[in-house]
Amino acid sequence: MFHLLHGRLRVSFGDPLVVADQPLLREGGYGWVVVAAVALVNAHSWGLNSSYAIFLAYYLHSGYIPGATALDFAFVGGLSISVGLLVSPVVTLCVGKFGTNETLRIGLFFETLSFIGASFASTIWHLILSQGVCFGIGMGFCFTATVGIVPQWFTTKRSFANALATAGSGFGGLCYSLATNAMIARLGLPWTFRILAIIACVVLGACSLVVRDRNKAVGARHLAFHTSLFLRPEFWLFTGWGFFGIIGYTIVIFSLADYALQVGFSASQGSMVVAMFSLSQAVGRPLIGLVSDSLGKINVAGLCTLVASLAQFFLWIFAGQYYAGLIVFALLGMLAGVMWPTVAPVGVEVVGLQLLPAALSIYWLVLVLPSTFAEVMGLCLRRPGTQGYLHVQLFAGALYMASFLSIWMLRSWKLREIHALRLLGQEREAERRHVDAVPAVTSTRPPRRRLLVPSFLKLFFSRECV
Template sequence: MNAHTWGINAAYGVFLAYYLSSDVFPGTSSLEYAFIGGLSMSCAMLIAPLATFLCQRVSHRFVLNLGTIFETLSLITASFVKTDWQLFLSQGVCFGFGMGLCFCGSVGITSYWFKKRRSLVNGIASAGSGIGGLVYSLAVGKMIPQMGFPWAMRTLGILCFVINLACSNLLRIPSHSATASKGAPFRLSVVLRLDYVLLLGWAFLSALGYVVLLFSMPSFSIAIGLTQQQGSLASALLNLGQAIGRPAVGLLSDYYGRFNVALVASLLTSLLSFVLWIFVDSLGLTYFFSIAVGLFAGTLLAVAAPLAAEVVGLQDLGAGLGILWLTLCPPTTVAEAIALQLRDPSTSSKPYLRVQLFTGFMYLGSAICLAFLMLEKRRKRRLTQS
């Protein structure tokens, strides 16, 4: 399910590189193209509270099947678009709604089946998005030149429909958990808590950096003189890093604590952006950086739910996650647009220098938010003990 929702969305970097290097939609600016990928992620976050509500009041299966229909429609209709606003509605808004419904309908199901090693299990499940991103970054990079853009989109739509439809109707919650807690998807009182505000700060800044990395690698590769297929492979390797890194993050979280692992992952992503990405100027370094940063960059989506549960408690988890997903709407919408505006094509040696600095500072800021969050939790613990 993750491979055919987040995985297909992760391949948008390849589509973006294709849009920027060709005149498929005349008159469309690079900034407008950037907003399409951002819209898909922000719409997924925007519909999350509604998806959670429908899961509680109707069923997970209904939400998953509805999401599959939205995703399939978006990909098929995108193959027939003639103008940029049609692409906005199909590949941006419609796909985002489908992705959000599929994500929210499936993200919590694995937790019902396991009492131990839940972080590891969720990490393995979320690795599907990395595997999907790996496969579809390579596939899209090959399909567009050989089949053309319309048939590449139709092929993705058919695959998405068949596989997600099967998954939607096979996934289920154990019968003993059918009456699980149905907390409110919205409760603004949680926002008054300092530790929760710090968690939102971590998520907001991480999302800004993550989207830039996810969507910029193919166009960055082309900017330093690599081919479009080599850029597709760079995007695929970043997703391969996520496929390996997310289960590893889950496993380490079970042993060393979720906050500790998330803090280290944010710091390492920031360090790699400052120390390595700035100096990447060859094919080998591009591939090495893509894999290395992929190990840590996608920690946000792997640990957001477990961290929210630790901060607000299981009783308010629905409200905590609902507000967190909405908080991610603005950064996921504008992150890649900011990156394209920060590019400096006139500087042939380092056209992405400001983008690289921006990404590093975003992850550094997210790590600082987590550090203060951990201090706040310790302060509360001491007050409780005294």
């Protein structure tokens, strides 16, 4: 007999129940404290990184670093993301050897050091090494060490809890986008960096004291790579969703402030647009998680990615030149960043809870190259004038569409797996009861030549929740 429990298929072949999933865990409890701590970690890693849009606009229009070009500054932002993803295998190994808390403290050290170093930067290489590489290392250690913890504490509310944690990056981006612009105007750039260093050190230090994982309880395998994942097509669809999505996301979040200046708005209006983008993520990510628990993780991730693509094509292009229209587009930021609240729950659906750390380690590594050159590609496509971002907007929309197609094909695979397990459960149940009648379909997988493609296409347009 098969059971659909908490959105996960469980198959029983007689008594006792044989569960084709990870063991059930106690729901919530101290997990809500962990959610709050991880939210603060995200606010002071990805949230602080979101404020680079303000730094970028300042660099491009102030001449702060003599001789630096727009592409140089684009590399700084790209490296802050790509280096954070590049260190993920090392972080995964550190978590397995030293524990989550010590690994988080390593990230705290590098992040604090990066802001202090950037406050003394006088050349572009100083900025690349401090605000780019060093901050990326710190952010990577903080984020990767904690990204898989929240799902360990929840079952029925897994997506909602994970979305609450990732919403921290939105609130952090909201606060620090406005605060960074105000501090640069009143205190200057060096002291802005130093104040951010102090805040990040204090908050992340407190979080490292209260974060607690359940790696032993769930049997998490902290391997830098798990070779079996490379042979699974569904895993490559999963990474394809992130590969295309991270390019579009990076271009949008780092370009908004400069776009606002290029179409004629002030620096404060540009910072407000970035703040609204972050606010949308802060408020929208818990909503995405809540809806995901009822409508399906992959369903919601795919549909949000599709709407994000349409928003680039229609809303940003046609309404972005008006301040109200640009604010509305920014308020759809929760859809542009849908990967962050859903990547861990979707990853569990693809590889299971035990292999999630290894899967995410590979996932982040795959995103290194696109995130490094995303903003570089965006600035290369930019042209002078109020219509100068048209090619950038079209490019971002196409990338989100490719991301949608990847995850929607992953959804079709997941549905086929569920249907195959249902057939297997029916067959085993019939054998247990000594039923003489043989089921019409005895194979757990349809013949490749006749049924594979039609079944895949049918499931592509299915309305089932998964």
